Amino acid sequence: MKLQIINGPNLNLLGTREKNIYGDQKFDSYFVDLKAKYKDLELSFFQSNIEGEIIDKIQETGFDYDGIIINAAAYTHTSVGIGDAIRSVTTPVVEVHISNTYSREEFRHKSFLSAHVRGVILGFGFKSYDLAIESFLD
Numbered sequence: 235m236k237l238q239i240i241n242g243p244n245l246n247l248l249g250t251r252e253k254n255i256y257g258d259q260k261f262d263s264y265f266v267d268l269k270a271k272y273k274d275l276e277l278s279f280f281q282s283n284i285e286g287e288i289i290d291k292i293q294e295t296g297f298d299y300d301g302i303i304i305n306a307a308a309y310t311h312t313s314v315g316i317g318d319a320i321r322s323v324t325t326p327v328v329e330v331h332i333s334n335t336y337s338r339e340e341f342r343h344k345s346f347l348s349a350h351v352r353g354v355i356l357g358f359g360f361k362s363y364d365l366a367i368e369s370f371l372d
């Protein structure tokens with residue numbers, strides 16, 4: 235099974251950025267753990283701070299991968315383009331967030347992705363990604 239993880243803007247700073255919210259682990263080291271845990275899966279990881287690159291990656295993987303797990307970070311709350319890209323592909327998409335966006339500022343309560351994804355997992359720290367992977371295994 236081929237799964238693509240896509241992380242959006244500022245998530246390259248995980249481990250350094252707002253540790254009280256996002257924890258102190260870098261995503262790269264977590265991804266090593268994830269690959270070890272799910273040895274039988276083909277897991278790919280892509281991060282970009284650029285909206286168009288995220289859209290390109292959804293289009294590139296969205297017709298032959300078995301699943302996409304996306305944390306669009308701040309673009310979640312602003313991007314019609316990423317929402318449209320998700321609607322345009324055939325691969326099922328799961329939206330994840332590290333933090334519980336509903337317990338934070340009101341502007342984080344709106345997602346331009348949620349209506350177009352198979353499901354949303356949020357608030358479980360990095361474990362949100364494990365849970366998203368599990369959702370593809372059933």
Ligand code: DQA
Nearest residue numbers: 305307308331332333335342
């Ligand atoms: C986030 C939540 C977003 O509101 C925020 O802009 C992020 C990270 C999360 O994973 O909790 O950058 O997507």
